[in-house]
Amino acid sequence: MKAEERKQMILDCSKKLFSKHGYYNTQISDIVKSANIARGTIYQYFSNKDDIFISLLEAGYDEWKNTISAEIEGVDLLKLEPKEYLSLRIKNSLSYFAKDPEMSNLILRMGYGLPENLVKTINRLDEEIIAQITDEITYGKETNILRKDLNVELAANFLIGAILRIAYHYFVKNVTKNKKDDINKITDEIVSMMTTGIFAS
Template structure:
C-alpha cells in the first residue's frame, strides 16, 4: 500500500467514525440536543478534527440525511427492478419506503426531519442543494413509474400523473410517520389486525385504487 493510499484510507476511516458516532447521538438525543463537543468526545477526537471534515453540525447532520437518501434510493431500485409492470413497481416502491422505515429507523428519522423542514431551509447551501436534488431524484422515480403503468395498461388511464405522484408521496410519507408516532397505540388496538400489518394493508389499498380493471 502506498503512503497516499494509506492516508486516504485513514481520512475515510476518521470520517466514518465521526458519522457513525453522530448518527447514534442524533438518533438518541435529537438534532437540537446534540453538540459537536459531545460528538468529538464520543468519537475520541479533538473538536477541531471534526471541523476538518464537516464545517458545522448542520453539515454533519445533512451528510447523514444524504446517506439515508442513498440507502432509500438503493432499496427502491432493488425493489422496482424485481417486477415488471408499472403498477407492481409503484407498489414495490412503497414497500421499499416501508422497509427503509423498519430497517433503518435512525436514517428514517433524519430524512423525516429534513422533509418536515425543507421549506424553511437555506437553498443556497451546498449540502442542502445536494440533499434536495437527491430527494427530487427519488420523487421523480415515482412519476416515471406512473407513466410506465399507464403506458403498459396496469394503471387506470384517467390519472393525472403530477397529482397522483404528489398524492402517493404525501400519503406514504404521512402514513408511515403517523404509524411511527402511534405504534404503541396501534399494538393494542385490534388483536385481529396486528400493528405491523397496517402498513402492508396500505400498499394493498393503493393497488386496488390504481389497478386498471378494463
C-alpha cells in the first residue's frame, strides 16, 4: 500500500471512531486496531492525536466549502432568481452533510468529546427545549398566527439553531459592552427576518 493510501486509510478509520465515540473516548490503540497497523506506525503519518483530528476537520471543512462553491461555478449569480440562488446554496450545504454523516457529526454536533452519559443528558435537555418551542409553534398554527403550512419540527430547529448561534456569537465569543441595546437590536432584526425575510422587496 502506498504511503498516501495508508494515510487516507488511517484518516477514514479515525473519522469513524471519532464520530462514534468522540475525541477523548477514541484511543490511539482503537485507531491502530481498526486500521490494522502497529502502534508506532501512526506516528509516521501524523505527529500526534490532535494532528489526526485536525486533519479530518480541515479536510471536512474544505470539502464543505468546495461543495458549496463547486456547483455554483458556471452559474451567473445575477441571472438567477434570488430565491433560486438561496435555494441552491442551502441545498448544496445540506447535500454535503447528508452525504457524509460521520464527518457531519464531527463538524456539527455539540459536546463531542464528552463522556457518553453527559452527551445523553445534553440531548435530553435539548429535547425538552425543542419540545417547548414545538408546542408553541403548533399553538401558533392552530390560532392562525403562524402559517398553516409551516413544518413545525423544521421551524423549531431552524429558530433554535439561529438564535443559539447568535447568542453564542454575540454574548459568549464577542462579549459586547452594551448588552441591553444589543439585545433589542438583535431581536428586532431576527423578528424582521422571520417576518418579511431577507430579500429586498
